[in-house]
Structure formats: structure tokens, C-alpha cells
Amino acid sequence: MKSAHPDHLAIRRVILLIPRGRVASYGEIAARAGLPRRARLVGRVLRDAGAAAKLPWHRVLCADGRLAFLRDSETFLEQVRRLAREGVVVSGNRVDLLQFGWRRNLDAELWSPSALDME
DNA sequence: ACATTGACTCGCG
DNA sequence: GCGCGAGCCAATG
Numbered sequence: 775m776k777s778a779h780p781d782h783l784a785i786r787r788v789i790l791l792i793p794r795g796r797v798a799s800y801g802e803i804a805a806r807a808g809l810p811r812r813a814r815l816v817g818r819v820l821r822d823a824g825a826a827a828k829l830p831w832h833r834v835l836c837a838d839g840r841l842a843f844l845r846d847s848e849t850f851l852e853q854v855r856r857l858a859r860e861g862v863v864v865s866g867n868r869v870d871l872l873q874f875g876w877r878r879n880l881d882a883e884l885w886s887p888s889a890l891d892m893e
Numbered sequence: 894a895c896a897t898t899g900a901c902t903c904g905c906g
Numbered sequence: 907g908c909g910c911g912a913g914c915c916a917a918t919g
């Protein structure tokens with residue numbers, strides 16, 4: 775049973791917009807969906823969505839770039855696999871947002887100009 | 894109806 | 907880096 779709640783739909787829409795090879799935080803997704811400070815709702819939507827939803831859930835991380843799961847969990851490993859498949863590097867339990875963040879620091883582009891090709 | 898629980902985030906010490 | 911509190915609020919028991 776798919777939720778018809780408009781907030782949930784807005785959040786799913788934003789998640790689908792995250793480009794391959796990029797990641798975004800729960801909070802950023804909420805903000806882009808017009809729901810500032812509703813990061814937890816994003817997590818709830820993803821959990822409720824499940825595998826059948828076909829959402830790129832692996833591109834969603836915590837605000838500091840860490841994955842949201844325990845390092846020994848199967849979900850964590852699956853997320854790392856999916857990210858690696860599209861070129862996103864996970865160091866330890868985190869991703870460098872300067873390189874792979876949807877909205878990354880402009881200075882990072884000076885350090886790796888090739889990142890511009892991903893837009 | 895009340896308390897707890899989160900795929901969260903941010904500021905402060 | 908780490909813990910705490912606050913803000914957030916639907917789902918769960």
C-alpha cells in the first residue's frame with residue numbers, strides 16, 4: 775500500500791533527482807522537497823518504501839557524509855556496493871561530500887576539474 | 894491517551 | 907571526537 779501523503783511524494787521525487795555518482799543528505803532532501811528540518815521524515819519514507827519502490831536510497835547519507843547504518847550490517851555493505859558501482863568512494867564509513875555531494879563545495883572543483891563531467 | 898523510538902541535524906561545551 | 911539537548915513528528919506499543 776503506497777502512501778498518498780503529499781509530503782512523502784515530494785520527498786520521493788527529490789530522491790529520484792539525485793544524479794548517478796552523487797549523494798545527498800536526509801536534511802538536504804527534505805529542504806529541497808520544501809520541508810526544512812524534516813530529515814527524519816526522509817528516513818521514514820525510505821524505510822517504508824522498501825526494495826519494491828526502486829528509489830536510489832543508497833545515494834542518501836547523513837549530513838556529515840556517513841552512511842546511516844551500522845558498519846557490520848548487510849544493509850551497509852549493500853549500500854557500499856551500490857555506491858562503488860557508480861564511482862562513489864566510501865572511506866571507512868563515509869563519503870567525501872566535497873567530491874560526491876550533490877551540492878559540493880566549489881573549491882573541490884578546482885582540485886578535481888574532471889568532476890565537472892558528472893553534471 | 895501517553896511514552897518511546899527512530900535510515901536526522903545542529904549548536905554548545 | 908563525543909555527549910547532550912532541542913527541534914522534528916509519524917509510527918508503534
